[in-house]
């Protein structure tokens with residue numbers, strides 16, 4: 112016997128819909144509060160009138176800051192208000208500085224939640240035919256839910272600097288703007304860094320070396336032509352500290368630009 116019976120018909124419907132969705136993952140945001148159906152493909156709007164009133168005991172200088180948008184359920188039309196945050200993505204080839212910069216900035220940058228994308232990597236995401244789509248959808252869903260607590264996410268990971276990986280995702284619609292920063296490096300210096308890595312990482316293997324060098328070159332040459340265009344940060348001559356400071360400034364600038372103007 113089930114220890115926690117699903118007494119509510121609505122809960123039973125939610126459970127049934129989740130099972131039908133094949134996920135088995137309980138995700139409140141994507142489950143409609145109106146009909147209980149699990150839908151990722153909600154219609155997102157930002158009506159000009161969606162401004163939350165100041166609380167009754169607010170101080171006179173209270174500034175209402177809102178990024179509230181509405182997600183309408185395609186099944187029943189129920190509108191679900193949510194915070195439509197920006198998403199900042201930092202990518203680049205191996206050895207361009209992603210992990211070291213993230214390590215430097217963790218705890219120093221608190222206006223956003225900084226995370227390493229490899230945290231969620233599982234073998235089951237490995238599917239070259241779909242460009243690792245499930246992996247990116249999973250991250251966008253997580254970032255969207257983290258954003259509901261009021262802070263946007265800055266995500267670090269190699270393939271995140273490629274808009275083609277991210278822009279087609281169903282979960283993309285829940286973010287206001289996506290900003291891409293690609294870390295790049297002079298080819299000789301990148302080769303030197305990769306060959307200096309411990310052998311167990313396999314970075315020096317001919318095929319993997321070529322993949323990283325090709326990816327780095329593609330970012331340098333094609334990054335500015337992507338839609339949206341990538342911002343490039345060349346880490347060839349920068350210390351980790353200097354590169355981290357540059358990323359910190361980039362984050363601060365974008366978050367400032369995204370903040371709604373004071374009334």
Ligand SMILES: [Zn+2]
Pocket residue numbers: 143144145146147148184185186187188189
């Ligand atoms: Zn619904």
